[in-house]
Amino acid sequence: MPETPEKARRLVVVSNRVADFSAKFQTGGLAVALGDALKASKGAWFGWSGKTRDDALTAPPDIETVSGLTVATIDLTKAEAEGYYFGYANRCLWPALHYRLDLAQTNEEQSEIYFQVNARFADALMPLIEPDDLIWVNDYHLIPLAEELRGRGCTARIGFFLHTPFPSPEIFAAVPSQKRLGNALMVYDVVGFQTTWDRDNFRRYVMATLDGEQLQGDRIAAQGETTLASVFPIGIDVNHVRNLAETEDAKGPLLPYAGDDMKTIIGVDRLDYTKGLPERLRAFEVLLERFPEHHGKVHLVQIAPPTREGLPVYQEIRENVERLVGRINGRFGDLTWQPVIYLHRGVPQDTLTRLFRRSHVGLVTPLHDGMNLVAKEYIAAQAPQNPGVLVLSRFAGAAEQLREAILINPHDIQETARALDRALTMPRQERWARHNRLWQRIETYDLFNWRDSFIQSFAESDTNPVNLFPKEA
Numbered sequence: 340m341p342e343t344p345e346k347a348r349r350l351v352v353v354s355n356r357v358a359d360f361s362a363k364f365q366t367g368g369l370a371v372a373l374g375d376a377l378k379a380s381k382g383a384w385f386g387w388s389g390k391t392r393d394d395a396l397t398a399p400p401d402i403e404t405v406s407g408l409t410v411a412t413i414d415l416t417k418a419e420a421e422g423y424y425f426g427y428a429n430r431c432l433w434p435a436l437h438y439r440l441d442l443a444q445t446n447e448e449q450s451e452i453y454f455q456v457n458a459r460f461a462d463a464l465m466p467l468i469e470p471d472d473l474i475w476v477n478d479y480h481l482i483p484l485a486e487e488l489r490g491r492g493c494t495a496r497i498g499f500f501l502h503t504p505f506p507s508p509e510i511f512a513a514v515p516s517q518k519r520l521g522n523a524l525m526v527y528d529v530v531g532f533q534t535t536w537d538r539d540n541f542r543r544y545v546m547a548t549l550d551g552e553q554l555q556g557d558r559i560a561a562q563g564e565t566t567l568a569s570v571f572p573i574g575i576d577v578n579h580v581r582n583l584a585e586t587e588d589a590k591g592p593l594l595p596y597a598g599d600d601m602k603t604i605i606g607v608d609r610l611d612y613t614k615g616l617p618e619r620l621r622a623f624e625v626l627l628e629r630f631p632e633h634h635g636k637v638h639l640v641q642i643a644p645p646t647r648e649g650l651p652v653y654q655e656i657r658e659n660v661e662r663l664v665g666r667i668n669g670r671f672g673d674l675t676w677q678p679v680i681y682l683h684r685g686v687p688q689d690t691l692t693r694l695f696r697r698s699h700v701g702l703v704t705p706l707h708d709g710m711n712l713v714a715k716e717y718i719a720a721q722a723p724q725n726p727g728v729l730v731l732s733r734f735a736g737a738a739e740q741l742r743e744a745i746l747i748n749p750h751d752i753q754e755t756a757r758a759l760d761r762a763l764t765m766p767r768q769e770r771w772a773r774h775n776r777l778w779q780r781i782e783t784y785d786l787f788n789w790r791d792s793f794i795q796s797f798a799e800s801d802t803n804p805v806n807l808f809p810k811e812a
């Protein structure tokens with residue numbers, strides 16, 4: 340009997356915002372990895388355009404074909420953007436998912452708008468979907484999307500990937516509308532997490548709050564639904580970062596010349612309260628206080644591009660960070676040495692990568708983080724024979740994989756200061772040994788491995804094989 344030919348499956352990615360495929364260069368690794376898979380399967384990327392307009396409720400989606408893939412976006416009304424994006428998603432879910440219930444603001448109107456906008460996403464997406472598609476929904480903005488799509492008769496397989504942590508069940512159970520969210524997550528065929536910690540938290544939440552049951556392997560059941568809750572740690576495009584970093588010598592000086600014995604500690608983070616920036620600065624201050632031998636011989640370069648500036652809590656974190664930078668520079672600096680070099684703006688990716696390569700220490704101190712790609716980029720950019728040292732928060736998802744970094748508790752300022760001293764003085768042999776192991780891990784679990792294993796998980800208990808990359812006829 341002839342074999343049934345494999346049927347090519349089309350990938351449809353959904354996220355709050357879509358990547359800009361008209362840009363000359365894709366700087367985000369995620370856009371490249373998903374873009375390649377989308378192009379290969381002639382797939383589609385769907386999301387919010389980032390624009391608001393008064394007649395958004397009646398306006399049709401904007402659909403473009405860019406390099407063989409379909410990019411579809413909808414606009415939102417101002418009230419929708421406020422309630423869904425700035426409101427429930429970023430004022431309530433983002434802090435709660437990062438264990439900051441103290442910052443999670445409750446507002447029933449905003450949570451209602453969040454669910455309504457998800458329904459609008461489903462209305463606009465449904466006509467673009469075919470039954471054999473694989474629909475990949477990203478992040479906390481779109482938790483109810485599968486439920487909305489199923490309610491409209493969608494039979495395609497739908498997976499959800501959470502880029503943030505999933506907090507402990509006691510925290511998630513305190514989120515307004517949590518049961519609606521929990522039940523909505525159970526509707527997905529697959530729910531992907533960054534770490535085993537997050538997956539186990541979700542499982543415990545489903546058991547405790549949704550009366551769920553653990554089935555074989557990673558399968559769980561609750562409320563008449565069964566889903567696969569599994570771990571897919573996101574990675575980076577290791578070769579891309581390494582290649583950028585290796586061009587460094589050709590490009591001239593990056594930092595003001597400060598002598599051959601000046602060491603650089605680098606931090607790169609959106610200026611978000613989850614990233615532990617005040618704790619990091621205080622630890623650097625304690626380093627200078629307790630280890631005066633580093634005076635004039637080390638500086639901290641902190642790149643902190645702005646993010647979500649419309650929200651007051653982000654203005655507060657900025658003021659706090661800038662006050663600390665001023666204090667440290669005023670207290671310890673002199674006319675020839677500025678201890679903290681701080682930029683409140685983004686820098687091009689090649690500059691960033693060269694800075695990583697040049698820096699003796701990568702300092703990554705989030706109070707909670709889904710993964711933290713900066714930690715992996717820092718490793719990828721190092722010179723293998725003379726690498727720098729990564730000092731990494733235990734509460735970044737990356738710590739589950741990057742065990743040979745110096746792991747710290749970012750709340751413990753003294754411990755972080757001691758770790759900085761250790762990193763700055765670590766012998767080359769130890770740096771090399773640690774780096775070697777870290778490198779192997781980021782190379783094995785890279786961006787493409789993440790993408791392909793998540794897509795493959797859609798096929799579990801499915802009779803149709805996944806074939807996103809069909810051979811040309």
Ligand code: GDG
Pocket residue numbers: 366502503573607608609642644684685686687688689691708709710711712713714716
């Ligand atoms: C979320 C989760 C999870 C930063 N500043 C500049 C710049 N960046 C790039 C970095 C890195 C990316 O942005 C940031 O990624 P992170 O993972 O560190 O953090 P989030 O933005 O919070 O991302 C996180 C991630 O989703 C993926 O799942 O790891 O836990 O919170 O690539 O290099 N890039 C350039 N200039 C900058 O100034 N070019």
